[in-house]
Amino acid sequence: MTTPGTPAPFFRVENLTKRFGGLIAVNDVTFEVARNEIVALIGPNGAGKTTLLRLIAKLLKPDAGRIVFNGADITALKPWEVVNRGIAGTFQNTRPFRHLPIIANVMVPCLAPRARRRGEWVKRIEAKALDALEFVGISDLALEPAAALSHGDLKRLEVARAIASEPELLLLDEPLGGLNPAESELLAKSIKRLHKGGRFGRLHSEGPAVVMIEHKLKELMAIVDRVIVLDHGETIADGPPADIVRDRRVVEAYLGPDRVDVA
Numbered sequence: 234m235t236t237p238g239t240p241a242p243f244f245r246v247e248n249l250t251k252r253f254g255g256l257i258a259v260n261d262v263t264f265e266v267a268r269n270e271i272v273a274l275i276g277p278n279g280a281g282k283t284t285l286l287r288l289i290a291k292l293l294k295p296d297a298g299r300i301v302f303n304g305a306d307i308t309a310l311k312p313w314e315v316v317n318r319g320i321a322g323t324f325q326n327t328r329p330f331r332h333l334p335i336i337a338n339v340m341v342p343c344l345a346p347r348a349r350r351r352g353e354w355v356k357r358i359e360a361k362a363l364d365a366l367e368f369v370g371i372s373d374l375a376l377e378p379a380a381a382l383s384h385g386d387l388k389r390l391e392v393a394r395a396i397a398s399e400p401e402l403l404l405l406d407e408p409l410g411g412l413n414p415a416e417s418e419l420l421a422k423s424i425k426r427l428h429k430g431g432r433f434g435r436l437h438s439e440g441p442a443v444v445m446i447e448h449k450l451k452e453l454m455a456i457v458d459r460v461i462v463l464d465h466g467e468t469i470a471d472g473p474p475a476d477i478v479r480d481r482r483v484v485e486a487y488l489g490p491d492r493v494d495v496a
């Protein structure tokens with residue numbers, strides 16, 4: 234609980250729990266994210282990472298616990314209400330409008346009330362959508378139908394759609410999955426640049442806080458401030474990358490003896 238007198242955290246999950254039948258996928262997880270942080274969420278397959286992000290985005294209902302964002306309890310909100318408060322992620326867009334051009338897929342989240350400015354014309358929304366596509370490096374495909382995208386480009390489209398609603402908290406579920414090493418490094422650096430508030434086109438004067446699930450640890454560790462490690466639904470570590478790669482429990486549960494080098 235927040236102690237009286239201390240300012241409310243930007244984002245906090247508190248004792249969050251999710252069961253699927255007899256399986257406890259997320260078990261009493263508590264953590265905070267500051268407005269200026271980029272945080273990694275790592276752990277072995279089946280640890281509960283995706284479930285945790287889906288709980289935050291309200292795509293799943295928790296069995297217990299609460300979620301606080303910008304001082305408000307958002308535990309009971311609907312997914313679209315959460316987007317309008319300023320939380321957006323990639324997992325919810327895995328199924329694009331396949332027959333619509335790629336740019337139209339990105340214009341839809343540009344129409345979210347939080348991203349739409351009064352008196353904004355279609356041309357401007359189109360320009361914003363193009364900025365988001367440029368940001369992820371697929372603006373040359375803007376007029377292709379989404380169905381024509383390769384798996385890697387589909388991942389990039391997901392990121393473009395998530396940033397188009399101009400979130401304050403960006404949730405990314407394995408955004409580098411399916412990308413080759415050069416593409417991964419490029420997108421990882423772009424995510425960092427977005428977070429830092431580096432403007433691209435007309436989007437984002439202030440970059441979003443980021444919570445990012447990724448198994449590509451080299452690229453991940455190079456851009457994050459902090460790492461939260463889940464194992465069997467529980468938080469087993471939370472700290473800066475340099476400490477995490479040396480943490481005995483994390484090495485045993487996930488990293489193995491071939492530790493990741495952190496600069």
Ligand SMILES: Nc1ncnc2c1ncn2[C@@H]1O[C@H](COP(=O)(O)OP(=O)(O)OP(=O)(O)O)[C@@H](O)[C@H]1O
Nearest residue numbers: 253256257258276277278279280281282283284285
């Ligand atoms: N809708 C569901 N119904 C039943 N079980 C589920 C459901 N979604 C996830 N699970 C189970 O919950 C556990 C956590 O899954 P989750 O997808 O959150 O793991 P993860 O950490 O994202 O793994 P990965 O790294 O493989 O993506 C797994 O045992 C999974 O099989």
Ligand SMILES: [Mg+2]
Nearest residue numbers: 282283284406
């Ligand atoms: Mg997952």
